[in-house]
Amino acid sequence: MSSVSEVTQVPAAKRRDLAVRVEDVSLTYRTTFERVPTFKTALVRFGRGERAVKEVHAVQNVSFDVEHGTTVGIIGANGAGKSTLMRMLAGILPPSKGRIEVHGRVSTLLSLGVGFNPTLSGRENVVLGGLAGGLSRKEIQEKYEEIAAFAELDDFIDMPMRTYSSGMYQRLAFAVAVNMDPDILLIDEALSAGDAKFKQKAAAKMKEVVGTARTMFLVSHSAASIRDLCEEAIWLHKGKLMLRGPSADVNAAYNKFLKVGEDAFSLEDL
Numbered sequence: 001m002s003s004v005s006e007v008t009q010v011p012a013a014k015r016r017d018l019a020v021r022v023e024d025v026s027l028t029y030r031t032t033f034e035r036v037p038t039f040k041t042a043l044v045r046f047g048r049g050e051r052a053v054k055e056v057h058a059v060q061n062v063s064f065d066v067e068h069g070t071t072v073g074i075i076g077a078n079g080a081g082k083s084t085l086m087r088m089l090a091g092i093l094p095p096s097k098g099r100i101e102v103h104g105r106v107s108t109l110l111s112l113g114v115g116f117n118p119t120l121s122g123r124e125n126v127v128l129g130g131l132a133g134g135l136s137r138k139e140i141q142e143k144y145e146e147i148a149a150f151a152e153l154d155d156f157i158d159m160p161m162r163t164y165s166s167g168m169y170q171r172l173a174f175a176v177a178v179n180m181d182p183d184i185l186l187i188d189e190a191l192s193a194g195d196a197k198f199k200q201k202a203a204a205k206m207k208e209v210v211g212t213a214r215t216m217f218l219v220s221h222s223a224a225s226i227r228d229l230c231e232e233a234i235w236l237h238k239g240k241l242m243l244r245g246p247s248a249d250v251n252a253a254y255n256k257f258l259k260v261g262e263d264a265f266s267l268e269d270l
C-alpha cells in the first residue's frame, strides 16, 4: 500500500513509530441528481442538461496520529463518516483536503463489494487479493491453505464467487484480510455479517492480530467489540472528530451523548 515519500521530520528522540498521520483531512462527496421535477421543468432541464448538485461534507477537518501497535476503534452514528475515513486510509478515496500518511503495508476488509471479482473463483480471488496486497506468488501459495481452511468454503472455493452467499463472501474476505500479515489492518463492520459461529471465530482471530502488536482500525457499532479489541477509539459525528482517547472513555462519552441527545450535550460534558 502506498507510503508517502515526504515524511514530516520529527526529532528522533521524540518520534515513536508512526503508523498513520491524518492531517486536517476533509472529504466532500459531490452528487448530481435531478430535483424532483414537474414534467415541464424536466423537459426544460433536460434540454439544457441542467442537474442539481448536492455536496455532502462526509469528513471535516479531521486530524490524528496513530502509532504502530495501536488498535483503534471508530465509532459514531450512521452517516458519521466512519466508512469514508476508512476508505481514505485504504487509499481508495483521495481526501478533498488535507493529507494522509500511511507507513506500512495495509490490508483492508471494507464493506462488501470491494476487492473481489465475482466471475473468478474463490481460489483465483485469493491469489489476486494476495498479489494486490503485495505478497509474492510463493508467499500466497504458503498462505493459501490457511486462508481456505479459515473460510471453510469446501468445494465452493473453486466456484465463481457470484455463486456465494453474502456470509460465504464475507468469510473469504475476512480470511484473506487477516492472513496477509499486514502492518496495518483496516476492518469495517466485519462482525456484522456471518453466522454466530463465524463471528466468534472472527473475534478470536482479531484478538490474535491485536496480540501480534499490529496496528488495527476497526469500525463497529458494537460497543463490546470496540471495548474488547481496541485500546483507543475515535468518535466521529457528522464528519467531525468529537473525541479520541482510551476506548472505555470514548465509549462512555458516546453513550452519554446517545442518552441525552445532541441538543443537551456539550463538549464540556466529556
Ligand SMILES: Nc1ncnc2c1ncn2[C@@H]1O[C@H](COP(=O)(O)OP(=O)(O)OP(=O)(O)O)[C@@H](O)[C@H]1O
Pocket (backbone or CB within 6 Å): 029, 030, 031, 056, 057, 058, 076, 077, 078, 079, 080, 081, 082, 083, 084, 085
Ligand atoms: N458515494 C457517496 N456519494 C455521496 N454521498 C455519500 C457517499 N458515500 C457516503 N456518502 C454520505 O457521506 C456521509 C458519511 O457516510 P459514511 O458511509 O462514511 O458514514 P458511516 O459513519 O460509515 O455510516 P454507517 O454507520 O451508516 O455505515 C453520509 O451522509 C453518506 O450519505
